Amino acid sequence: MRRLRLMLRIAFSRTAIIVVALLLQLFVFFASFYWLKDYSTVVYAAFVLLGAVTVVHILNEENNASFKIAWIIPVLVIPVFGTVLYIYINLQPGTKRIHKKLTKIEDEIRPYLAQNEETVQELQEQSAGEKGIADYLYHADNYPVYAGCKMKYYPIGEAKFADMIEQLKRAEHFIFMEYFIVTKSYMWNTILEILKEKAAQGVEVRMMYDGMCSLALLPYGYYKDLEKMGIQSIPFSQIRPVLSTYQNNRDHRKILIIDGKTVFTGGINLADEYINRIDRFGHWKDTAVMIQGEAVKSFTLLFLKMWHVAKGKDSIPQEEIRKYTVEVWENTQADEMRTDMESMRNTDMQNTQDKKLHAGGYVIPYGDDPYGDERIGKQVYIDILNRARKYVHIMTPYLILDDEMITALRYCAKRGVETVIIMPHIPDKIYAYLLARTYYKQLLKYGVKIYEYTPGFVHAKVFVSDDIRGCVGTINLDFRSLYLHFECGAYMYSNDVLHDVEQDFKETLKQCQEITKESCDKYPKGKMLVGKMLRLIAPLM
DSSP, X not given: OHHHHHHHHHHTSHHHHHHHHHXXXXXXXXXXXXXXXXXXXXXXXXXXXXXHHHHHHHHTSSSOHHHHHHHHHHHHHSHHHXXXXXXXXXXXSHHHHHHHHHHHXXXXXXXXXXXXXXXXXXXHHHOHHHHHHHHHHHHHHOOOOEESOXXXXXXXHHHHHHHHHHHHHHOSSEEEEEESOBOSSHHHHHHHHXXXXXXXXXXXXXXXXXXXXXXXXXXXXXXXXXXXXXXXEEEESOOOSSOOSGGGOOBOOOEEEETTTEEEEXXXXXXXXXXXXXOSSSEEEOOEEEXXXXXXXXXXXXXXXXXXXXXXXXXXXXXXXXXXXXXXHHSOOHHHHHHHHHHHHTSOOSSGGGGOOBOOSEEEEEEEOTTSSOOXXXXXXXXXXXXXXXXXXXXXXXXXXXXXXXXXXXXXXXTTOEEEEEEESSOSOHHHHHHHHHHHHHHHHHTOEEXXXXXXXXOOOEEEETTTEEEEESOOBSHIXXXXXXXXXXXXXXOTHHHHHHHHHHHHHTTEEEEOHHHHHHSOHHHHHHHHHHGGGGGGO
16 A cells, blocks of 8 residues: 555656656657658658758757757658757747846846956966966856965865855855755755754845756755745756756756855765765765855856846846945955954864865856857866876766867877876766766777776766866766756866865775776677667767
8 A cells, every 4th residue: 555655646746747748748749750751741741851951950050069960860860750859949938038138147247257457467477378268268258267265175075064064154144055956865954954043143045956856856846945944045947847958958056155255166966975974876976165265256146147047037136246246355354264264274174184275376266058159168178188288187977078078088198198087986877877988998099097986976077187277166077067057167276275186086096996998898788889879869968
């Protein structure tokens, strides 16, 4: 009886209803294809002609070649279905509305992200190459470079969680949170108790989570429960039973902002596996950074932009922008910051290594979105690969690459630069792992070294190069992160925190097994075949 109730609950859950509705829409497309094919040769021929026009349109789009191929194949192989599906999805107004709102808000916040010319000049004197990437990020989407910020690197989720708790308890004015995954868990419940307490004290608390959580991880109207606790909340793009490109663009960012002075970002979501309180895929290896200083302003504006778009707005009041950016720094005294730093140093952490807080150097917070003309996250990675002289060390959970990224990795390794990638040994998504395996042998041939983290799953998104530059953020080496999701990261140059990043990479490497050509040859042929077939839809995965 209990099993029957469970089955009925699953069958009539919102998730099941959405999945069934989406499958029904796909069925209608397929049925239309067969019906039109048998009903009229003229009608079918018309759709074939329309398919040819669609292919010409796809070829002339400003899009990655892999995405073009992923659409051209179904349009040519099954003309009616492929053509109708492409037109249906691409004519949906959701993406255009979001793009329009984002563009308008970006124009409003641009004056608050003016580049400090003295900082740029200092950077130019140190490295023309670094000024180049700084200029690119600023001109691409208004991401200025900041000097003198304090930073801390977290090699594991447990260490970040401990500092999150301490920093949240110190919040006096506002707390902004934006996360991809939130589950009712020890981690989230611990944070939630602090948020409720702070809200009761008059601290403004805003919590935004990706709407994908509503499918299985949180109740559909969970944001209403948070509102009753005094926490302003909104889900970003809740999943609805309609095929659309808009719902394919998820908010994959992980951002915690406290009083406009401290920000956390990286790969760590709000669920117990991220702090190894539960075992899902072996030991969960993840990373993050904390930044204190003026660079927090860029993350604050990233958050506010997404918050208002999620609320359906196309504008941010100027007084709100000033309140959370300009006024934060007008009202901040140097002695207050020193007090915060001293308190941070005295926090009881797990070990001496975790207590390091580095100042100096440069940091550029940046975001990426699927609607802009630039693939910013991808370009940052390619720039690091192209300018490396000694090494590039990478940690990523997924390896689903386009030709440009393969070329950059190949070029890096062929120049004699030590190019090493750490991947999970225990994957969270078997289809993504099978796809990644199809790239292994190709990359090994070019001289790229690949290792798998044998204790479990690597969820970190880390690039570090030559002890002097690197980035930590939310951006995976796959199509979803590089093209389809809203993402963020912190690019760092000449900051001692990079030594911590590199040291963590070396320590992680000790727990990895190397992938060789011989081990690739021994990999089951059936699994490799499945992976190769999945490459047809790799841009959608």
